[in-house]
Amino acid sequence: xxxxxxxxxxxxxxxxxxIAEKKDQEQITPLLDEAYLAFEDNRLTTPLxxxxxxxxxxxxxxxxxxxxxxxxxxxxxxxxxxWAISSAEQETFKKAIDYLNKARSVDESHPNIPSVAKLIANxxxxxxxxxxxxxxxxxxxxxxxxxxxxxIAMQAEEHNAMxxxxxxxxxxxRWIYQQLNDATPRRIRATFExxxxxxxxxxxx
Numbered sequence: 001x002x003x004x005x006x007x008x009x010x011x012x013x014x015x016x017x018x019i020a021e022k023k024d025q026e027q028i029t030p031l032l033d034e035a036y037l038a039f040e041d042n043r044l045t046t047p048l049x050x051x052x053x054x055x056x057x058x059x060x061x062x063x064x065x066x067x068x069x070x071x072x073x074x075x076x077x078x079x080x081x082x083w084a085i086s087s088a089e090q091e092t093f094k095k096a097i098d099y100l101n102k103a104r105s106v107d108e109s110h111p112n113i114p115s116v117a118k119l120i121a122n123x124x125x126x127x128x129x130x131x132x133x134x135x136x137x138x139x140x141x142x143x144x145x146x147x148x149x150x151x152i153a154m155q156a157e158e159h160n161a162m163x164x165x166x167x168x169x170x171x172x173x174r175w176i177y178q179q180l181n182d183a184t185p186r187r188i189r190a191t192f193e194x195x196x197x198x199x200x201x202x203x204x205x
Contacts, residue, residue, distance in 0.1 A: 028059050085119060100113070131199060164200070
C-alpha cells in the first residue's frame with residue numbers, strides 16, 4: 001500500500017509594498033543618486049549641505065538599514081584613508097592627519113583606521129635628508145658631481161638608509177645610482193622616481 005501523498009504548502013506570494021514603503025523609496029532613490037554624484041565629484045563631507053555623507057545620512061533617517069547608504073559611508077571612509085596614505089607617502093603629514101581625522105569623523109569604528117594611523121606615525125618617525133642635484137652639473141659637468149655623490153653614498157651606508165633618487169629620465173637615474181654604488185662596498189638600497197628637480201633623499205630610522 002502506498003503512503004498517502006504529502007500535501008505541499010503553497011509558497012506565499014510576497015506582499016505588495018505598502019503606500020508608506022513606496023513613498024519612502026520615492027524619497028530614497030534621488031538621495032542615493034545625489035550621494036553617488038557627490039562622491040564621484042569628491043564632495044565627500046563638504047559643502048555642508050551638499051555632500052555624499054549628508055545625503056547618505058538623509059537616506060538612513062528614512063531607512064536605518066539601507067544597505068546602499070551604509071556601503072556608501074564605508075566608501076567615504078576608504079577614500080579618506082586612501083588620501084591619507086598618499087599624503088603620508090609624499091611626506092605631507094599635516095594633510096595626511098587631516099584626512100585621517102575626516103575618516104574618523106564619518107565612522108570612527110571603521111576597522112582600517114588604526115592600521116592607517118600606525119602607518120602615518122611610522123612614516124613621520126623616519127629621519128630624512130635631502131640633497132638637491134644641480135641640473136647644470138648633470139648636463140655639463142658630471143665629474144664635479146661624483147665627489148658629492150660619493151659623500152652622500154657614505155652617509156647612506158652609515159645610517160643604513162633607503163635612498164630615493166629623483167631624476168629627469170631613466171638614463172640620468174641609472175648614472176646617479178652607479179656613482180653611489182661606486183663609493184661603497186655594499187650595494188646601495190635605492191628606489192627611483194621621475195621628476196623635474198633631480199635630488200637624492202636618505203630615509204632612515
